[in-house]
Amino acid sequence: MSFDLRLRRRLGGRTIALDCVADARLIALIGPSGVGKTSILNMVAGLRRPDEGHVRIGGDTLFDSASGIDRPAEDRHAGYLFQDLRLFPHMRVERNLRYGRRPGGALSEDEVLAFLGIGHLLHRMPPTLSGGEAQRVAIGRALLSAPRFLLMDEPLSGVDRARREEILRLIERVRDELRLPILYVTHDLHEAERLADRIVEMPDG
């Protein structure tokens, strides 16, 4: 099983919950905004603590409230592509890319640069990048950290229409060529149907 997720977290008056066991390359988590899709990603990444449940990915237990396992976010090896990208604004692209570099990644640095077509951006500062460029740098930064799985939060939201197709193809290539399990959040059913081999709908409220 690539993903075995069971998460509960009470937030305000409601409960964010997900039960999902799937052997899928890409699971799309779909639902209207505000149902807690990003919270789910944060719990999987270790940035938020679920009240109860477990997170197992590729046979690795990252969190289990029953046995008290809670690996800190820095040890979970998640490649998290945030919706707002979160490139470090005070570092050049090159330092951003190398920030989380760990050995054992599927691709070398040169391969990542070629794969994403960002070799010419290395000396730029993040605020000077276009939406599509910043998106590719953020993907590159996640890939270079040798992740064991990827979390993608609405990766098309900050990209203009003309660049959407390009980023979609890139995500398909990451999915097919790198063979990293991907948990993908979107509110767009078409996007989910195109990319996912499993779609999980988050209930409203």
Place this chain on the structure above:
Amino acid sequence: MDFSLSPQDWTVIGLSLKISLVAVTTMLPIAFALAWILARWRFPGKLLLDALVHLPLVVPPVVTGWLLLLLFGINGPIGSRLDQWFGVTLLFRWTGAALAAAIMAMPLMVRAMRLSIESVDRRLEQAAQTLGASPLRRFLSISLPLSLPGIFAGAMLGFARSIGEFGATITFVSDIPGETRTLPIAIYAALQVPGAEAAVSRFAIISVLLSLGALLISEILARRATQGRMPHVL
């Protein structure tokens, strides 16, 4: 008006600079730690700490000087131990003037630093965390560089405040030429002497120039920092 500076004048200027520099550099890490705690930590008694930090800003400076006298005087709880253990006396020394200046500068330094720490985007630290960065590395590579403009601003304010410090200093370490007679104290002393208007205006102009210089230097430093490495922090 005669603007040539006597050796005594230079002593006053040098002493003021030395005291302010020592005060600010000593207070810098302490103020940053306080700013960090006030910006990031949650604990009971935080309001009290916040109030204590701001106390020198609102209490009459002469009261702060008197409290320093009680604490760091020869028989004070801290002063007596400094003397016994290290043979160090702050009373009537330039080091005491630096302590008074540092205490008086602290609230302004902490405020400026706290604001800039609070404006650091915590989500960037989370991103660094998912990329495997330890708490120390997150601090050194993200939080600290992104709050540098506020650290510069705080140091600048602290320096300007130290140059102007008068009340707590004269109460704590008195007016000793060559040891504790800083610019404001020299101005006050000159005002007590009939016919010393020239000295007063010389010192006053120097005070203004020093403060202006401190402002300009820190502006340039902050601007260089923002242009070179942190384009959209300020």
